[in-house]
Amino acid sequence: MVNVIGLGYIGLPTALMLASHGVDVVGTDYNIELVKTLNEGHTTFKEKGLDDLFQDALQSGITFSTDYQATDMYIISVPTPYDKFSKKIDASYVIKAVESVLKVATKGAIIVIESTVSPGTMEKFIRPTVLNAGYELGSDIHLVHAPERIIPGNMVYELLHNNRTIGADDEFIGNKVKNIYSSFCQGEITVTDIKTAEMTKVVENTFRAVNIAFANELARICRHDNMDVYEIIKICNMHPRVNILQPGPGVGGHCISVDPWFLVGDYPSLTNVINQSMKTNDTQPDYVLNRIYEIMNENDIKDTKRVGLYGLTYKENVDDMRESPTLQLLESQHKHLASELKVYDPFISSDVVEYQYHDLDEFLKDIDMIVIMVKHDEIKQNLDKIKGKVVLDCHNIINLPDVYHI
Ligand SMILES: NC(=O)c1ccc[n+]([C@@H]2O[C@H](COP(=O)([O-])OP(=O)(O)OC[C@H]3O[C@@H](n4cnc5c(N)ncnc54)[C@H](O)[C@@H]3O)[C@@H](O)[C@H]2O)c1
Structure with a gap:
């Protein structure tokens, strides 16, 4: 059984997708109202195709709870904001979720962090959390990072078709997690190490942020000197x-x-x-x-x-x-x-x-x-x-x- 922790924009569709492809899933969120809404048969946000997927998952037996389940695999998808002053990641939600999971996880369990994290987060925050709770890494608990790339507005399609990355300490565990995601993912799944997986996700979003900033700067230049930025970008993009x-x-x-x-x-x-x-x-x-x-x-x-x-x-x-x-x-x-x-x-x-x-x-x-x-x-x-x-x-x-x- 897979226990998906955090049923927001990313956790909910992921849990539903797994369940509707034959994986035994319990979704857990500490937001009582959110779990109540799901248990009453309603989704919690608007997204193309989500309601149909929800019905499929219900028929396949997905359940929702505020309790963490005793099982051997967890997917954690909780928020990872940044600290407005230091600009560093605020890993507190992920740490708390891992602490809660450790209280119930069975020996040998795999904890997959799907939340986006900065490179080194596992090393700095999550490994110490597991060790401090008295567990041995690589035997009692296995850590994996499987970042998510889907875009709101087209989540259901992209969950099925996007390529994915899985970072693990151990290739065997990485492939085990790959098999779970392969239940629904038709894209290519690359297994690599954890820090590489952490960095790739952040780099992908940074690439887009820098590219958008470049376009915004071009818009300001063009406004200043009366040029048509859209025409200019259109022509430039014809360059191969x-x-x-x-x-x-x-x-x-x-x-x-x-x-x-x-x-x-x-x-x-x-x-x-x-x-x-x-x-x-x-x-x-x-x-x-x-x-x-x-x-x-x-x-x-x-x-x-x-x-x-x-x-x-x-x-x-x-x-x-x-x-x-x-x-x-x-x-x-x-x-x-x-x-x-x-x-x-x-x-x-x-x-x-x-x-x-x-x-x-x-x-x-x-x-x-x-x-x-x-x-x-x-x-x-x-x-x-x-x-x-x-x-x-x-x-x-x-x-x-x-x-x-x-
Ligand atoms: N939203 C996106 O488009 C998107 C895309 C790719 C990656 N991500 C990443 O996915 C992660 C989750 O983002 P989101 O948009 O789904 O966030 P969200 O705020 O929509 O959902 C997070 C959920 O986690 C729950 N939660 C928090 N701590 C918990 C705990 N300890 N136990 C149980 N439940 C807990 C919250 O109640 C909430 O329902 C973030 O790291 C984000 O950067 C988001």
Whole structure:
């Protein structure tokens, strides 16, 4: 039996995928409400294909509990934020989860850490946790790191098709874990050592963060000297060895806006490019805010009450708002001046910010200028409704005359 610990955006789909492919799974989360919701037959977030997968897994016998199970294999998928001051990983959630698992694990159990961790986390935090609890590594307990690459919005497809990495001290144990993931994963699974697996995951997200920062910097240069950044990137990407990502209103989520900081925190004198890239991305919402004021001036819009931000989530077609550019922008404007920017997101039904709307038509009725912060499908399907408004399109998705860009 596999006990999946942490049933959030990553743990839940992983548990469901294993269960629906014949693996005996119990999902554990210490959030009582979350476990109650799952046991009542409901998923806890919106994701394409998740509800069907949930039904398959229920039929295959998955159960959910707040208790840790006595078994020989655990997959831990709990948060790994970074410390805002030191920029280093905050490994406290992973350590606590491992401590709880150790209280019930059977002899010879494998603990797979799926959470993203900085290189050396196993060595610095997890091995000592196991040893301090009186267990011997490599016999009583085996440690494995199996980072996750799926993208919210396409998680179910990517779980099935992405290549994976498994880091283990012992090839035999690495292959045993590979067999479990092979129950559903059709991609290639590479078995390597733990520190390499830790580093690869962080490097992948850092590569994307640096590339986005480069695109954002190009957008600023092009804005400054009146060039079309999208046309320029499109042409550059026709070069066979150039692949620049798109500029945007900033970077959010639990991965690209977090993981590169682990490297800055651990290797401060060696990470100039990464450090500067993260700063560029983090200041992008401020840059958008300045663009809003510029465009308001140009169009004689006197009051931020008449301006609306479309989208609160950190990316399109998901309901995850963690570290989102819109939240960063709102935080920044509150610091500087009293303002009443209006906000709407079709994926957010609860009230999370001031002046928030829950209906697109109502939102549009009360604004003269719309800022596309998130490229949800909904807005692409309702472009006729924004005709006549001043539009700042932060994603270059709207092909209408007179649209402003970042
Ligand atoms: N969300 C993503 O897109 C994504 C993609 C790849 C990797 N990751 C990584 O996966 C990990 C998990 O991220 P997430 O987005 O699923 O987080 P999440 O916050 O959505 O879920 C974490 C869950 O763990 C539970 N939890 C925390 N400590 C626990 C404990 N000791 N015992 C039991 N349950 C516990 C929480 O209640 C929560 O439900 C992170 O390291 C993240 O960086 C996330």
